[in-house]
Amino acid sequence: MYNYPIKRAPYKAQKISVSNRGMQFEELINESNEQYLNRNIAVIYKKPTPVQIVTVDYPQRSKAKITEAYYKIPSTTDYNGIYRGYYIDFDAKQCNSTTSFPMSNIYQHQIDHLERIDQHGGIGFILVEFNRLNEIYLLEIKDLLEFNKRDKSGGRKSISIEEFREKSILIKESFPIRVPYLDAVDILIDKKKNENNK
Numbered sequence: 699m700y701n702y703p704i705k706r707a708p709y710k711a712q713k714i715s716v717s718n719r720g721m722q723f724e725e726l727i728n729e730s731n732e733q734y735l736n737r738n739i740a741v742i743y744k745k746p747t748p749v750q751i752v753t754v755d756y757p758q759r760s761k762a763k764i765t766e767a768y769y770k771i772p773s774t775t776d777y778n779g780i781y782r783g784y785y786i787d788f789d790a791k792q793c794n795s796t797t798s799f800p801m802s803n804i805y806q807h808q809i810d811h812l813e814r815i816d817q818h819g820g821i822g823f824i825l826v827e828f829n830r831l832n833e834i835y836l837l838e839i840k841d842l843l844e845f846n847k848r849d850k851s852g853g854r855k856s857i858s859i860e861e862f863r864e865k866s867i868l869i870k871e872s873f874p875i876r877v878p879y880l881d882a883v884d885i886l887i888d889k890k891k892n893e894n895n896k
Contacts, residue, residue, distance in 0.1 A: 795828070799828075824836075
């Protein structure tokens with residue numbers, strides 16, 4: 699074996715562009731979930747995106763190859779799992795606006811699903827990243843239902859950033875858990891316990 703010197707390119711810090719942050723938001727959540735799992739804090743996973751397979755090519759019996767497929771509309775939400783004995787279910791959304799989050803960014807069947815989770819004692823919410831503001835919020839299902847009701851009754855079709863700041867819980871990026879959203883979930887659990895004790 700030869701021991702030739704290996705030339706390495708100098709390290710360059712990669713700048714995250716605004717256009718890439720939306721895709722990276724889910725990656726940050728996935729990393730955070732991995733950290734939660736490794737530290738035995740919670741077991742939360744990303745659900746696989748449903749795919750409709752249209753065409754399969756069989757060049758050989760043992761080598762089937764999918765040649766055409768389409769993403770289906772997700773049947774429920776992005777993530778689910780368990781934390782502190784509670785079932786957790788949520789969707790992650792990214793928003794390019796600096797002023798509001800359009801209600802059209804979340805499907806009605808996702809809202810209905812999160813409402814059912816809440817009715818059965820689970821914790822349902824959405825995480826929204828305003829990527830140009832570099833702000834992440836957790837909006838619990840009860841508040842989301844109020845905004846949805848306003849939208850359906852002909853009112854405002856979006857949630858303003860001011861409403862997010864007033865009604866939601868701000869999540870500050872940190873290290874090693876990049877999106878420590880379970881800190882905000884702790885607040886929701888405590889709230890739920892207080893409601894149950896009344």
